Amino acid sequence: MSLPEETDYRQPAKTQWYDRKNYVFVEFCVEYSKDVDVKIEKFRLIFSCKSADNTELYNNIELYSKVEPNDSRHKRSDRSITLFMRKIDGKKAWPRLTKDKTKHAWLAVDFDNWRDWHDDDEQMIDLERYANMMKDLKNTGPPPAMDDLDSCSQRRTATARSWKNLQRIPRPW
16 A cells, blocks of 8 residues: 555645736735745746645646746735746737646636737727827817807706796696
8 A cells, every 4th residue: 555645635726817918927815825835947837835724735837838937926925926927928828827728626817807918009009090190180270169058058057947847837646
């Protein structure tokens, strides 16, 4: 009979992730963690810690693509451990965190922070186009006269008076 391996006593930490143009962000949701150990390798992320109730948590994630370990960091707070890893190919979106397409119960996309950064470039182009259009309109001449606004306010006043008169009429009910 063989002894159980050390990994048999560990369970994965609940993990959320999201993608940005140059970085991938990963958050291990462990409150009051202790003995935190994070190893970021080019194609792998290894995380381990103990939770407040001394449960051993361990994640060994083979990453979707290559990251730069020397330009990657992590930060521990009372509620979680957050990592950001610089992607080697910053112009390539990650459709998932892991290399394999398997869905893991402990891994989820952080939709609160997710942003489709491909659309950012298109939005900037639209914004520049709008700014140029406004610049062109600025040079077309004087602004339009707004003399007809007085007649609008007079109509609103007359409507308000007639409404008050309707409220004075006794109701049959």
